Amino acid sequence: MVFFCRFILHTWDLFPRKNTRLHCITHKLSKKLFILGIVGVVSVFPSRKLLLQTTRSWDFMGLSQRIERRPEVESDNIIGVIDTGIWPESESFSDEGIGPIPSKWKGECDGGKDFVCNRNIIGARSFSFESRELSARDKDGHGTNVASILAGNQVRDANYYGLAPGIARGGQGCYDIDVLSAFDHAIADGVDIISLSMGYPDGSLELTSDPFAIGSFHAIEKGILTVNAAGNTGPDFSSIQNYAPWILTVAASDIDRKFVDKLLLKNDATLVVSIYVLSS
Incomplete structure (x- = not known):
């Protein structure tokens, strides 16, 4: 049942x-x-369903494709990513050049069947009140995308079965009770930072009933910073979600993409139109 x-x-x-x-x-x-x-x-x-939030932030911000890596520094920082899971076989998460797992780590690799951790992905858990078959393997793409931005390696010619090269698919969502369970375990596991890219479809809630505010408050009590996306749902231009004072809220001023489609006119002419209006 x-x-x-x-x-x-x-x-x-x-x-x-x-x-x-x-x-x-x-x-x-x-x-x-x-x-x-x-x-x-x-x-x-x-309990409510959450929306996943992402865009091509890495390229849009103009970050270098050849960032100097410092394994002696990076290897001691533990990031807890609360999302749709991760694809451990991805080259983005190779542990080549990464030092030993920090001694402060208290978690475990419990990602499910055939899920293997390494010195980069040092632990994994899955939370779901809807399913008994738990797996930390990403079947959506959003979590893998977010984790690769945070702690992934540069991989050329990334694609999904040859489609949409360089773009991870996503958008299925998850429930806030599962996110709160993940908060509890991340705090107990001893992470240094918690990353979230989620929000509600109709804006933020009161702090006393906002799972992000509640979970991140208990995290900051333990010295763990929560970083969350500002959101894509408005309700107005320049409005944000996840604005609790103990959360580091990250926003983008604009995007450099247009979502287009082909409009077939009565005279059989084809017109390329934008289906997303960028703010001026």
Whole structure:
């Protein structure tokens, strides 16, 4: 049987030790006000689906294709990427020239069947309240794309089965309860930075019911910075998501792409049109 997480219950235990907990409620919550009155309950809010966010930031920002690598520095930094997974066989994640796994690492490689870690991908976990078949292998492309920007090697002629060379596909989304579970494990594993490129389809939420704000707050308490994308959904020009003061929110001023299609006119003439309007 597959359970669907309807609500997220955020609690705080003062004794015997300060501790925060997030619980998944799978049934209809008809006594929300009663639950909120219980000692230790911080908030109760609906579990929602998230949107994945990305663009070709690496090329657009004009970053050099030949960046000087410093393995002695890079090898000691652990980045926790919360996303759709990763494709470990990709040449982007080769561990050639990378030093030993940092001794501070407390996690494990639990990526599922045939998932192999190395000195670059040092650990993997999968979280899903919808599926019992857990795998950290990326079936979407978004997570692999994001991870390669953060800690990948330069690989020439990247493509997806010969299609869309250089572009990773994506857009399926995921649920916030799974993201919160990933936050908990990333903090416990001892990462230095947590990276997210997700948001809600209709803008940000109140901080007390925003899983990004809650998860990143507990991370910053442990000295772990969360970096998140500002979002692509508005609602207005120059508006952002993920603006909690303890999150490093990263935005782009514009993009250099046009999404075009062919419009067939009545006289059989073909007109190439843009299906995405860039702001002036």
